[in-house]
Amino acid sequence: MSKTFFITGGAGFIGSAVIRELIHNTDNHVVNVDKLTYAGNLESLVSVADSERYTFVQADICDAPAMQQLFEQHQPDVVMHLAAESHVDRSIDGPAEFIQTNVVGTAVLLEAARAYWKNLQQQDADKAEAFRFHHISTDEVYGDLEGTDDLFTETTPYAPSSPYSASKASSDHLVRAWQRTYGLPTLVTNCSNNYGPYHFPEKLIPLMILNALAGKPLPVYGDGQQIRDWLYVEDHARALIKVATEGDVGKTYNIGGHNEQTNLHVVETICEILDELVPCKVKGNSHHLPLTAHDSHKQLITFVTDRPGHDVRYAIDASKIERELGWKPEETFETGLRKTVEWYLANKTWWKRVQDGSYQGQRLGSL
Numbered sequence: 001m002s003k004t005f006f007i008t009g010g011a012g013f014i015g016s017a018v019i020r021e022l023i024h025n026t027d028n029h030v031v032n033v034d035k036l037t038y039a040g041n042l043e044s045l046v047s048v049a050d051s052e053r054y055t056f057v058q059a060d061i062c063d064a065p066a067m068q069q070l071f072e073q074h075q076p077d078v079v080m081h082l083a084a085e086s087h088v089d090r091s092i093d094g095p096a097e098f099i100q101t102n103v104v105g106t107a108v109l110l111e112a113a114r115a116y117w118k119n120l121q122q123q124d125a126d127k128a129e130a131f132r133f134h135h136i137s138t139d140e141v142y143g144d145l146e147g148t149d150d151l152f153t154e155t156t157p158y159a160p161s162s163p164y165s166a167s168k169a170s171s172d173h174l175v176r177a178w179q180r181t182y183g184l185p186t187l188v189t190n191c192s193n194n195y196g197p198y199h200f201p202e203k204l205i206p207l208m209i210l211n212a213l214a215g216k217p218l219p220v221y222g223d224g225q226q227i228r229d230w231l232y233v234e235d236h237a238r239a240l241i242k243v244a245t246e247g248d249v250g251k252t253y254n255i256g257g258h259n260e261q262t263n264l265h266v267v268e269t270i271c272e273i274l275d276e277l278v279p280c281k282v283k284g285n286s287h288h289l290p291l292t293a294h295d296s297h298k299q300l301i302t303f304v305t306d307r308p309g310h311d312v313r314y315a316i317d318a319s320k321i322e323r324e325l326g327w328k329p330e331e332t333f334e335t336g337l338r339k340t341v342e343w344y345l346a347n348k349t350w351w352k353r354v355q356d357g358s359y360q361g362q363r364l365g366s367l
């Protein structure tokens with residue numbers, strides 16, 4: 001039976017992938033609740049905008065009356081909470097917004113969901129029984145695996161390093177407390193680094209693709225030996241929908257792609273894919289002369305001062321979600337990265353409008 005999904009942060013990178021998957025490949029309804037910060041981009045949702053199963057509302061999750069009203073109005077079956085400030089470097093420059101949205105906003109949303117769910121228990125016991133609140137989080141809450149071969153499991157103790165990961169850790173704790181204390185039917189997922197289409201160009205992979213296309217330096221933090229475990233965003237979206245609809249209440253599931261790569265290897269692989277597809281515009285070759293071995297985009301790689309508190313290694317053990325829910329990623333790092341580079345080459349209008357700021361002109365469906 002068709003369900004109504006209440007998705008926060010649906011105009012962001014991962015939320016928009018979840019919504020595209022729900023609208024294109026299921027018969028469910030979606031209410032997308034997003035404040036449209038700089039990271040929210042309705043142009044990532046043009047393919048669903050005309051669907052009568054899709055509704056957008058511009059609202060802040062910190063706005064308690066608005067959240068209560070939206071729950072009552074839309075009567076959701078499932079909440080998928082993705083709204084967050086998500087960029088680690090920004091959290092170092094200005095942590096307040098991260099605490100506001102990620103911690104306070106999550107608490108506001110939990111309270112609105114709890115009030116709605118309590119009413120539902122009086123009015124529609126079956127719907128209340130099936131209600132789910134799924135909180136989407138990061139593997140960065142577990143801290144740093146430097147110098148070990150360990151993997152993060154669902155029982156790894158929390159040890160966040162950045163204001164971003166500390167705020168996400170706080171929100172995870174709040175969600176578990178609402179389950180334990182009030183019985184709210186929650187689920188938590190912690191996922192590794194995502195990449196793929198519609199990724200905001202401040203993040204590593206799109207930044208490197210777009211800088212390389214422009215012949216600009218490719219800034220790599222420190223020695224580039226930090227290890228991240230990469231997952232293609234559409235694989236993450238499918239995993240999230242599986243957890244929200246089939247996961248066991250109260251459980252946590254780690255999600256990852258078994259793709260541990262150093263940042264330097266990621267950047268070099270992007271350069272190699274681009275070398276095959278487009279001429280290199282490095283200084284001295286701006287006339288698109290045929291490539292020589294010396295004209296690889298790799299020439300643009302520049303090492304810059306490391307980020308303070310930079311974790312060295314993250315790696316996820318995703319065996320629980322694979323075993324219990326039968327999820328597996330479809331993309332390898334090689335296939336996913338090639339698809340991503342090709343997407344940026346084919347979708348210049350999307351990222352040029354992000355770069356010149358015109359994507360922020362769209363403001364629809366405010367409360």
Ligand code: NAD
Nearest residue numbers: 009011012013014035036037039040060061083084137194
């Ligand atoms: P994103 O920054 O691309 O999108 C966040 C969205 O939330 C934006 O559309 C923004 O407008 C919205 N938003 C921000 N503050 C809001 C508020 N107060 N009220 C309503 N909406 C608000 O983030 P993303 O990369 O899509 O990440 C989504 C979630 O997944 C986050 O919770 C993040 O912590 C988590 N996560 C991300 C990754 C990753 O690699 N990107 C990995 C694991 C987990």
